[in-house]
Structure formats: C-alpha cells, structure tokens
Amino acid sequence: MFGHKVLLGGMTAVALVVAGAALAIDPPKLGTPAPEMLIRLFDISIPPDGTGLPAGQATAKQGEAVFMARCAACHGERGEGATNDRIASGIGTLQDEVQTFKTVGSYWPYATTLFDYVRRAMPYNAPLSLTDEEVYAAIAYVLFLSRIVGETDVIDAKSLPAVKMPNRDAFINAYTPG
Amino acid sequence: MAKTPNEVTPFADAEPVAANGLLHRRMFLSGGAFFAGAASLSGLLSAQPASAQMATVPDWRKEPGKSFTPYGVPSKFEEPVQRLVTVRANSYPSPGAGSSRTPLHLLEGIITPSGLHFERSHSGVPDIDPDRHRLLIHGLVRQPLVFDLESLMRYPRVSAIHFIECAGNSGGGWAVQPPVGFVGTMHGLLSCSEWTGVPLHYLLEEAGIDPKAKWILAEGIDASGMSRSVPIEKALGDAMVALFQNGERIRPEQGYPMRLLLPGWEGNMNVKWLHRIKLTEGPTYTKDETSKYTELMPDGKSMQFTFPMEVKSVITRPSEGVNMQGPGFYEISGFAWSGNGKIKRVDISADGGASWAEAALQEPIASRALTRFRLPWQWDGKEVILQSRATDETGAVQPTRAELIGTKGVKNAYHYNGITTWEIRQSGLVKNVWA
Numbered sequence: 001m002f003g004h005k006v007l008l009g010g011m012t013a014v015a016l017v018v019a020g021a022a023l024a025i026d027p028p029k030l031g032t033p034a035p036e037m038l039i040r041l042f043d044i045s046i047p048p049d050g051t052g053l054p055a056g057q058a059t060a061k062q063g064e065a066v067f068m069a070r071c072a073a074c075h076g077e078r079g080e081g082a083t084n085d086r087i088a089s090g091i092g093t094l095q096d097e098v099q100t101f102k103t104v105g106s107y108w109p110y111a112t113t114l115f116d117y118v119r120r121a122m123p124y125n126a127p128l129s130l131t132d133e134e135v136y137a138a139i140a141y142v143l144f145l146s147r148i149v150g151e152t153d154v155i156d157a158k159s160l161p162a163v164k165m166p167n168r169d170a171f172i173n174a175y176t177p178g
Numbered sequence: 179m180a181k182t183p184n185e186v187t188p189f190a191d192a193e194p195v196a197a198n199g200l201l202h203r204r205m206f207l208s209g210g211a212f213f214a215g216a217a218s219l220s221g222l223l224s225a226q227p228a229s230a231q232m233a234t235v236p237d238w239r240k241e242p243g244k245s246f247t248p249y250g251v252p253s254k255f256e257e258p259v260q261r262l263v264t265v266r267a268n269s270y271p272s273p274g275a276g277s278s279r280t281p282l283h284l285l286e287g288i289i290t291p292s293g294l295h296f297e298r299s300h301s302g303v304p305d306i307d308p309d310r311h312r313l314l315i316h317g318l319v320r321q322p323l324v325f326d327l328e329s330l331m332r333y334p335r336v337s338a339i340h341f342i343e344c345a346g347n348s349g350g351g352w353a354v355q356p357p358v359g360f361v362g363t364m365h366g367l368l369s370c371s372e373w374t375g376v377p378l379h380y381l382l383e384e385a386g387i388d389p390k391a392k393w394i395l396a397e398g399i400d401a402s403g404m405s406r407s408v409p410i411e412k413a414l415g416d417a418m419v420a421l422f423q424n425g426e427r428i429r430p431e432q433g434y435p436m437r438l439l440l441p442g443w444e445g446n447m448n449v450k451w452l453h454r455i456k457l458t459e460g461p462t463y464t465k466d467e468t469s470k471y472t473e474l475m476p477d478g479k480s481m482q483f484t485f486p487m488e489v490k491s492v493i494t495r496p497s498e499g500v501n502m503q504g505p506g507f508y509e510i511s512g513f514a515w516s517g518n519g520k521i522k523r524v525d526i527s528a529d530g531g532a533s534w535a536e537a538a539l540q541e542p543i544a545s546r547a548l549t550r551f552r553l554p555w556q557w558d559g560k561e562v563i564l565q566s567r568a569t570d571e572t573g574a575v576q577p578t579r580a581e582l583i584g585t586k587g588v589k590n591a592y593h594y595n596g597i598t599t600w601e602i603r604q605s606g607l608v609k610n611v612w613a
Contacts, residue, residue: 032325038312
C-alpha cells in the first residue's frame with residue numbers, strides 16, 4: 001500500500017513522510033493517575049486569593065512566643081535581621097538615598113506569600129516542623145512587627161488574603177506572551 | 179629549528195582595525211603558522227628559556243603509566259581549577275543556602291565541566307534516592323498524573339546546549355566601587371551544559387491541559403521547597419525536564435534526578451530537584467518571584483517577571499588575575515550569551531569604547547548558549563581600557579554600565595548585563611574598573 005502511494009507521485013510521498021514524522025514523535029503515555037492523598041500531601045502553594053489556606057488562626061499576641069522560639073535567632077527579636085534577613089519595618093525606604101530595606105513589611109506584595117514560604121521552608125533547620133496554627137501565629141507576629149496588622153487581629157484563611165501589604169501596587173508585570 | 183611562540187610574529191606588519199593594536203578577526207580564519215602560535219597562548223605566557231632540565235628525558239617516559247580508572251578526574255596539576263566557594267560567616271542554620279561560582283576565567287570553549295557548574299541552592303543539596311522520586315503534575319488538568327524516573331526514561335528525548343545564569347549574576351556591577359576578583363568571582367553564576375531530557379509539553383499534554391491554565395508552578399523537593407511560576411507558553415515551548423547534563427545524569431548540585439530547564443530564563447526558574455508542577459490560572463507569587471528576583475527601579479516600582487537574561491559578554495583573557503606577560507601577541511577571548519537567542523556579533527574596544535573591532539565567533543553559535551569569541555591583539559605595553567560588547571540576533575546590544583544604571587538605578591540587584599571594563603596597566607596587571 002505504502003509503496004503504491006509513493007509511486008503515485010512526489011506530492012503524496014511528501015505528505016506520507018510528514019504524517020509519518022508526526023506519528024513517530026507521538027510520545028508514550030506512562031504517567032499514572034495521581035492519588036488524591038499524594039496531591040493533598042504536596043500541594044502546599046498558596047496564591048494571593050488564599051486558595052488552599054488551611055484551618056487555624058492566631059493573633060500576633062499569640063505569635064510572639066513562636067517567633068521568639070523559632071524565628072528570632074536568625075531574624076532578630078524585632079525582625080531587624082541577625083544571621084539572616086531583616087524582615088520587619090523599612091517601609092518607605094525603597095527610594096532612600098542612603099539605605100534601602102527590602103523587608104516583608106516594606107517590599108512583599110502579598111501576605112499569602114508569607115504563609116506559603118514560612119510553612120514550606122522555615123525555620124531553615126527544621127522545615128515543615130511548624131503546625132498550621134504556629135505558622136499563622138508566626139506570620140501574624142511578623143506582620144505586626146511592621147505594624148501591618150494589630151496585635152490582637154485574628155489571622156486566618158479568610159483574613160490573611162485581605163491584608164493589604166504597603167508595597168502591593170508597586171509591582172509591574174514585565175511579561176508579555178510571545 | 180622551530181620557533182618558540184614568542185618568536186612567531188606573522189602579523190607584525192598587519193594593519194590594526196581598531197586602536198591600541200586590535201587586529202582583524204579574519205586572521206584566525208587563515209594562516210596555519212599564526213594559529214600554531216595562537217593555540218599555544220599558555221605556552222607563550224609561561225615561555226622559559228630552554229634549560230638543562232628540558233633537555234633530559236622525563237621520568238614518565240621511562241616507566242609504564244598508571245592503570246585505568248573507573249571515573250577520571252583532572253590532572254593533579256589542575257587542582258587550582260575549582261569552583262569559587264564562599265562560605266558565609268552567618269551560614270547558620272543552613273550552610274547550603276547560598277552559592278558557589280564557576281571559574282570562568284580558567285575555562286575554554288563553551289561547555290562547563292559538570293563538576294564546575296555553579297551552584298545556587300536555597301537550603302542545601304538534597305540527597306535524593308531516584309527510585310523514591312516522583313514528579314506530580316496536577317492543578318488545571320484533566321487527569322493529575324505521577325511519573326517515576328523509570329517511566330520518564332522511556333519518553334523521546336531532546337538535547338540542547340544552553341547556559342544557565344543566576345538572575346543575580348554580576349550583581350557587584352550595581353555597587354559604587356568596582357568589585358575586586360576574578361571573572362569567576364564576579365560573573366561565575368553562569369555555566370553552560372548540554373542538557374538532555376523530556377520536552378515538558380509531552381507530560382502536560384498527557385495530563386490534559388485545561389484551557390484556563392495560563393501558568394504553571396514548578397517546585398523542588400529540597401528543604402526550601404523552592405518554587406517559581408512559569409507562563410504556559412514557555413512550559414509548552416522549549417521547556418524540558420532535564421535528566422542528563424553533558425552526557426551523564428544530572429549532578430546532585432544541579433537537581434538530580436531531574437530539573438526544569440527553561441532555556442535563557444533566570445537560573446532561579448530552572449527549578450532543581452523538580453517534583454511538582456501545578457497548572458494554574460495565574461502566577462502563585464512565591465517568595466522567589468516577589469521578595470526576590472524582582473527589579474527595584476529608581477521610581478520605587480519593581481519590575482516583576484523579567485524572565486529572559488539579557489545580552490551580555492565578558493572578556494576572560496585577559497581579565498583580573500589573568501594578567502599580561504609583557505608586550506607582544508595575545509588572543510583576546512571570552513564568552514557572550516543572550517537569553518533571547520543567538521549571539522550575532524561581539525565587538526572589542528581597546529580604547530575605552532572610542533573604536534571597536536569585530537571579534538571572531540567560535541562555532542557552535544547556539545541559541546541561548548554561551549558563545550566563545552576571539553580576537554588577535556598586538557599589545558604595545560601601554561595602558562589600555564579593554565571592553566567587549568555583545569549584540570544578539572534580536573538586535574539587542576549590551577549596554578554600558580552608565581546606560582544600564584541610567585535606566586535601572588543602582589538598587590536593582592538583578593539582571594546586571596553592563597559592559598565589563600578591564601584596565602590593563604603597563605605592569606601587565608588587569609583591574610576591573612567602571613567606565
């Protein structure tokens with residue numbers, strides 16, 4: 001059959017070669033359906049709308065103890081920075097002639113990123129060791145250190161995405177498709 | 179009697195094409211005698227008068243050499259060719275959060291030996307058992323899928339030579355005072371490998387892409403769970419799940435057993451130890467695409483999602499620490515690259531940018547890969563300001579530092595691609611300066 005078509009002329013032969021090439025690179029399908037448990041275990045990313053934020057809540061007042069125990073050694077007791085990044089205050093210094101502090105308070109556009117990052121990576125020496133309640137508590141305190149939330153404000157899945165970060169509107173999307 | 183390289187002066191009467199002794203690149207394309215001289219630059223640099231020692235038969239000629247080794251390593255005499263590792267004084271409690279740099283000034287060609295590829299990790303290098311590693315694809319898909327390594331190895335593969343450059347590479351360029359150090363110290367968050375792996379679009383299409391999916395989130399399974407958002411166009415374009423680096427499986431420092439490869443885009447996005455891809459409507463706005471890897475501009479605004487690494491070049495010979503050995507012939511050489519395509523041309527100036535000579539580009543000239551350039555030079559021993567300027571196939575031209583700072587200010591911290599300037603002193607000492 002193939003040989004017969006080739007004999008019919010150049011156009012048909014070219015068409016066959018193209019079709020053959022397309023078929024030849026059709027990849028196998030070797031993925032296996034992902035168990036729901038696996039997805040739940042690993043799907044820890046939190047976008048700005050808060051989708052995926054877990055149950056739990058805390059205030060900065062409750063968070064102080066968590067922060068002092070798990071965060072202050074590297075970030076300082078007031079978030080002023082120690083062996084690792086300064087994370088508090090610095091608001092209004094992004095154009096400062098002398099010194100700029102890019103902190104959670106002065107620079108980060110979304111409070112949800114704070115939950116995402118602390119839960120996935122902090123503290124450095126024991127990631128994934130904080131409970132969800134402890135994460136809410138620690139980040140409530142971090143936000144309080146920059147006076148973005150009050151000491152008794154309840155931080156949870158509903159209130160966190162609604163926190164307006166001071167530098168929220170200062171980011172410009174430079175990506176254009178194509 | 180054969181001439182030593184120092185005596186080979188085939189172009190002593192050649193017409194310079196730009197000031198201070200820059201010769202025509204075509205001299206590399208003809209003249210075997212010239213090439214013989216140029217090829218032995220290291221011999222030229224260390225040329226010694228013939229001594230009694232050289233007139234004896236060396237020991238290694240008089241006894242059998244050592245037997246075979248399962249995995250070869252460089253000569254013990256090449257021991258100084260190592261990554262530049264900076265151990266932070268404040269590394270507690272994660273010494274592996276940081277970087278090491280490729281000694282670009284000691285390398286030739288365009289391929290970075292795998293063991294010298296720069297390292298950037300956010301909480302160390304994990305020791306992953308490949309049999310227990312899985313890649314999860316979920317989110318806005320018809321069917322969430324899991325792939326093990328055995329399965330991925332059965333897909334059709336592609337190979338391509340691409341550089342990876344950390345977005346913070348050459349960050350010292352934003353400083354008031356020019357940094358002191360080797361090319362590797364200043365620009366060594368840059369490496370180039372032949373990568374082989376599975377086109378990512380195979381796997382995404384297999385899971386069934388929901389038309390609402392415009393981005394993916396790629397995540398590593400290192401202790402930092404490093405994650406970045408990537409537009410779906412790139413994910414369906416030249417993105418690769420890379421399994422091999424320079425012919426062998428990817429090194430642990432580079433993401434073993436698999437990493438995301440996004441040719442030409444910020445190194446940080448080429449997520450190592452890749453274990454999860456989530457298809458999403460919008461960006462996830464992770465820590466590394468908000469608080470880091472965004473470009474703070476003079477007006478206080480920040481440019482976000484500036485993905486491709488811009489056109490850039492640097493001369494590696496001569497360069498700071500790779501000094502001149504007296505007047506005479508030299509080959510100027512270095513790297514040029516662009517995250518937006520192929521390098522079209524590289525120009526060299528030996529008079530601070532007043533006159534320029536086009537360098538020869540060494541094949542292969544691959545898209546989003548390091549490209550090696552060369553230019554013959556007759557140095558008269560006088561003080562010289564030496565610069566290279568790259569142009570890519572989109573027509574983008576590498577800016578001067580002044581032009582770059584004029585646009586982006588000095589608080590940017592990322593994507594520095596200004597022209598590097600070497601001040602060559604009469605003593606032969608080479609220093610990094612601002613021009």
